[in-house]
Amino acid sequence: MEFGIRNLGECRHISPLLEKFLSPKSVFVSDSRKVLYNPEFDGGHSPAIDFTHSFELAGPREKIYFDPARVNCGIVTCGGLCPGLNDVIRSIVMQSYYRYGVRSITGIRYGYNGLNPNKAIEPVMLTPQLVRNIHTMGGTMLGSSRGGTEDIGLLVDTLEKWKINILYTIGGDGTLRGAKEIAEVARKRGLDLAVVGIPKTIDNDISFIDRSFGYQTAVAEAVHSIYAAHVEAEGAPNGIGLVKLMGRYSGFIAASTTLAMNDVNFCLIPEVPLKLDAFFSALEDRILRRGHAVICAAEGVGQDLLDNTSNKAARDASNNVVFKDIGVFLKTKINEYFDKKGIEINLKYIDPSYIIRSAPSCPMDAIFCAQLGQYAVHAGMAGKTDIVIGRWNNMFTHVPIELAISQRKFVDINSLFWNNVIEATGQPVSWDTDLTR
């Protein structure tokens, strides 16, 4: 997999930041600065480090590609809501305007659809005045939408028409794939267009990136639902609180929320295949012993159980698989199970997804989003393209889009992290009865 970064061309303009730093030399970053992909080694053997896998460091360049006085920027937010979107938008605008002196920043509305001439969605010109307070609100002031990437050429037509030189795309997998295609079409057309992505995944499931924005806020919000489920479970005879949290392929939110609260008895994540028999049996055991139980299920768990008749999954406009509702499914099946057993239970099902994802960013995400926006602008002004802004070993990095979307990040079920969850819940290591000890 390629870690190298594409540049639009030679950087000929002196950065206007030069005069803003106390010690500019120590702040500017050259393209040759890297951070190792893997800083861990075994000192017992002759230690060997793999230098071929490393990320280019992000940060301001002493010379930049675009002339701030002439460059036109565009910002687009795509896909589902995620805490921090407004923070990133605000940061890009403030950084571009006040530090680089950019005056033309176009806000593209409702995702890629806002670039589709057939949709005729008016863009909004972004100014510091307009974005000053948006970070105190959840959601995205630009609006968002799924899809819109069916005809990339059309989108590039609009970018060309609007003379956009730097496109900041904030979105997930599908969005980044679209961003990559836009960069490619632009290159073929010979356009002077840098495409810089800020990866958005509330699930925290992008590889080669320590942490994605909005994820910490999501965990902080999710604890309220686990609290409610716990209170409800204890408040009724054989009470069961069932919470569905985000996590399509990766259970980081469910696992972290479980660790943060210590009240969950069963944490179900996509990485651990769910066997209903084993799970129901463990649940019954818990109910009989303790009289209540709390279940925290990531939305992506048990998708194989939901429908085994059609072998082609539905997809939404972003080409994401449309997930069937594991929460409603589990609620129904658990009730059926105990009904059959003649055990009266009181199951309360909570689905807080929209409450979570529409929350304003927590302070740590607010800072992180502000930084992501700033590094994105440094990258864009330097003519970096086809990249996303990453974070690795607490440093901000440039990651090729292709690398970023090449594989997902999963919860390693052999890690101490997941083992902590197992210990916190007391649940079996696996639902595969052969493996369970």
Next chain:
Amino acid sequence: MEFGIRNLGECRHISPLLEKFLSPKSVFVSDSRKVLYNPEFDGGHSPAIDFTHSFELAGPREKIYFDPARVNCGIVTCGGLCPGLNDVIRSIVMQSYYRYGVRSITGIRYGYNGLNPNKAIEPVMLTPQLVRNIHTMGGTMLGSSRGGTEDIGLLVDTLEKWKINILYTIGGDGTLRGAKEIAEVARKRGLDLAVVGIPKTIDNDISFIDRSFGYQTAVAEAVHSIYAAHVEAEGAPNGIGLVKLMGRYSGFIAASTTLAMNDVNFCLIPEVPLKLDAFFSALEDRILRRGHAVICAAEGVGQDLLDNTSNKAARDASNNVVFKDIGVFLKTKINEYFDKKGIEINLKYIDPSYIIRSAPSCPMDAIFCAQLGQYAVHAGMAGKTDIVIGRWNNMFTHVPIELAISQRKFVDINSLFWNNVIEATGQPVSWDTDLTR
């Protein structure tokens, strides 16, 4: 309707509170002190006040009926969770123990079922130590359940066996009806049993009572969901945020939350009959004009629309009508409507009920619950029975159970209060197109 209060008998014991007050005379309340039911009058005509409708004031009596050293108390919480249950339990225990010197306080678990000998649910003896911190948690430490009133005699058997003299019942309509029956059976059996209710209705729909505990907390929690719905609605093209809030027969929570937030465009409550055609037409108009909308629906609205085939409604164990889910219904129907019209919308449905009702009490409810518990103990120790503790014109009162459950409190749709909601949302006055202006 009768406003008079039944007493178990003559009060012969000097209240142990006598020596605890700085000026006891000014604190003790005699049975003859009343507060007018209706303090409003028209000064233009010869003013006339109706003295026959007034409430007995609650408060400590100088002489009490029960001997604190010998009295046995019981506490039971019934029905769905409501913020403040633990506060009331704690207050009854603390007040009984520390102010009256009562040493025997039985916590009956899981509602009236905890009194059913066939269920064999062990009670818990309540002490200050045990309840000291429960008010910081939502829910009820005793557990709750619906129903259990099928055979009142069985329940009274247990009360007799446990020698309970004062039964504090915290619950809604069905619970209070059960409490009344228990009081009657006890009277017939010649038992020395006072039954004192603390009315619990998160919907705030009990008549003859200003405000019920948990209601303010519910509104304070509900605003988070309206916030989320608003952010989601603005974040997508033709976004619609739909929130279902509590309110089976009365829309106080939905109406107050709407007033507190100013972001709702349609507030649907049971008191205003819902006509889908008129509503959808207004919704479409809003979407076409503004591109997004927020709907706040009380759970009891539109029940007539949900099913017109079966003319007998299902009932739960508390004999409450089982409501069909208007939220899911509206979500489906709205999507169908716009689908048929060829208008693409993005509807996000939020059901925060369990998160709301399991919240710990807000500070004002915490104080209110503490007072309700204290006044309940004053009433119980004085041998008042078949009553609930009420609040009227900012004074605490004794209200006969029969009166309290004789009629519901509704949002008056001719009031300024509801008119404020109409103005805040901009919605039509009525869905009946003949009445709408």
Next chain:
Amino acid sequence: MEFGIRNLGECRHISPLLEKFLSPKSVFVSDSRKVLYNPEFDGGHSPAIDFTHSFELAGPREKIYFDPARVNCGIVTCGGLCPGLNDVIRSIVMQSYYRYGVRSITGIRYGYNGLNPNKAIEPVMLTPQLVRNIHTMGGTMLGSSRGGTEDIGLLVDTLEKWKINILYTIGGDGTLRGAKEIAEVARKRGLDLAVVGIPKTIDNDISFIDRSFGYQTAVAEAVHSIYAAHVEAEGAPNGIGLVKLMGRYSGFIAASTTLAMNDVNFCLIPEVPLKLDAFFSALEDRILRRGHAVICAAEGVGQDLLDNTSNKAARDASNNVVFKDIGVFLKTKINEYFDKKGIEINLKYIDPSYIIRSAPSCPMDAIFCAQLGQYAVHAGMAGKTDIVIGRWNNMFTHVPIELAISQRKFVDINSLFWNNVIEATGQPVSWDTDLTR
């Protein structure tokens, strides 16, 4: 004391609200509708009600005094910050604009000083667009200041110059006194000026009014400081947490916060004279027995102890007595006391005043403020003057300014309410050792 209301003149204009209500007749309020000052009576004697003391009901009048198309309104906020100020401003603007059709609403900046021509503070024209979201922020968008009432004539000059017909003044004692003087000067000059006050006192100490806005929010915020004081006190050997809360003459915030939290051991309010010897002795006793203590002191307590040399108290620009800092005083004296005794303590002093008063309104205050603003506009448009909007027995009322400021509301230390505090803390009934039992 006079309960009668002054009207500017005959109401000749049909209210534009007439066509907005479903049943206007049931919503409009005539001037003859009243609510009793005292709805309590003793049924044992021949009940007698005092009809001479009653409040005129607030609400929309069918005929109004001012022509909405020509009326000019002004809004001013004075004195210290209080949660809900922006809610009231917003409500007055929205109500005036959308319901009555008023188009001229002047926002006077920085209190009465904004009317002083010598200060040359530009006013701001208020529109729905400008105030739409201000209720989500604490503070006041108009700014506030103390004083400015030295020369009332100057202020009326400006009102005359700006052709203001209705002046909405939001402020406390001093502000209302100023409002009264403005109304009088205007009357003498024959100006068509209605002066309508919305009483602002976070201390909740205005008589003839159930509750003042911001007070519930203040209690809700204050609990965080008591929590912190409790944690600090338990976290150190002989830890003492000392919190100073608002309450210049009346201890409602301190008392209510104490009741809401149950962690306070000493609640000190101005209504109970503080004797240091008795207090320190009780505190020492608590420390020796339990190893920690929490003290909640209203700012107005013990002012007599602070300085007995100068017999003339300092006053600020609003002519309020400048309070000496009882918090710092107690911190010093307590440390000295235990130092002298050779007992090592760890005292942590918390002063959360600015954090509390700058908070956005809690949902219940948000609703209350919105209503206050609406009733103020009904009153102003009807030509009521020299009044404040009150609340009594859950109804909104008109109260003559003179009556409202004629006496303060205090915590009745012979009430059950204060007795509850005594019981919650375990502190002595009084610091006067002769009275203590």
Next chain:
Amino acid sequence: MEFGIRNLGECRHISPLLEKFLSPKSVFVSDSRKVLYNPEFDGGHSPAIDFTHSFELAGPREKIYFDPARVNCGIVTCGGLCPGLNDVIRSIVMQSYYRYGVRSITGIRYGYNGLNPNKAIEPVMLTPQLVRNIHTMGGTMLGSSRGGTEDIGLLVDTLEKWKINILYTIGGDGTLRGAKEIAEVARKRGLDLAVVGIPKTIDNDISFIDRSFGYQTAVAEAVHSIYAAHVEAEGAPNGIGLVKLMGRYSGFIAASTTLAMNDVNFCLIPEVPLKLDAFFSALEDRILRRGHAVICAAEGVGQDLLDNTSNKAARDASNNVVFKDIGVFLKTKINEYFDKKGIEINLKYIDPSYIIRSAPSCPMDAIFCAQLGQYAVHAGMAGKTDIVIGRWNNMFTHVPIELAISQRKFVDINSLFWNNVIEATGQPVSWDTDLTR
């Protein structure tokens, strides 16, 4: 500086964790596994990595030093409160008890003083039952105190008497220095005692460690005070909001809070020497231009300005320099400055320190604290001593105490991070007028 770790002796016991993991081999960590101190390199030159500076990885060892059935553990919390203390205590107890099967865990009360036989402070035996819910509360259930390290021998006497084999010390600089001395004395006496520190510094100023627990919670709490200061500043003519935050030598909390809020105009940290003239001049300029200002000052800033007469600073029982109150100093001096200039200002000073440090941990700190406790137990059971648990490049590490306390971590004022603060506030780069541009 030495990165090597001291072990008490050979590990002969099979870890009881062996049978708890799905794939034990992938979870256990050998002593030879390391993480590089510096994973950054310059790819332009021949890249060279310094393997001599690396941290030993923390984690469970396959063989352990202590026999779980016989080992006696002790936990002590020292110094000021910090969010997460209870989380760490709980985690150590749960991990020791449930995963390693340890049954003897002594809670030492009130810091090192709890080990001083002369103080006669009874310890408390810790069990899962006792600590189950403590993580929901701020503070430390063990109590804390400063100092107590005057006679290390006495403390070791007690440890010896109580037969403690692993001492977990949670505290800051002074505490860790004490821990180091305890380890040394124990070694000289030939005791089988492992001393494992969990570094506690709300200021986040420990070197060789990415992040310290409680720091994120502190920032999350601090934003409320900045909010209040901002509202107060805007609410009065020439309003100035002044907030003092924690940060004795390092301004991380002040800087991060400034970045998270975007409302601060002057962020004053110890790393940037404060010159009053330059600062007041910039403040005056801001006030004249904008009419309000918000100042966020770390407690350690400007200490040189407070007192230049005595050249020996006072020290508290932990041998920390007692800081003079820069907040009160600035409040006084700013008022004096503007008074002299004849400019009327309204300065509101907020000191939220105790409210911040007594808060319960935020979810991310809750998880982090739980992990710190777990890794500490892994280390202790493996016989690691004289170390603290660190975190580096998102991995948990063993750091020699001596290294951890050898130097402080400061805000690098030449970094992008600090530059972001400069840009967010608009303040000068430096108060040294020669350097300012």
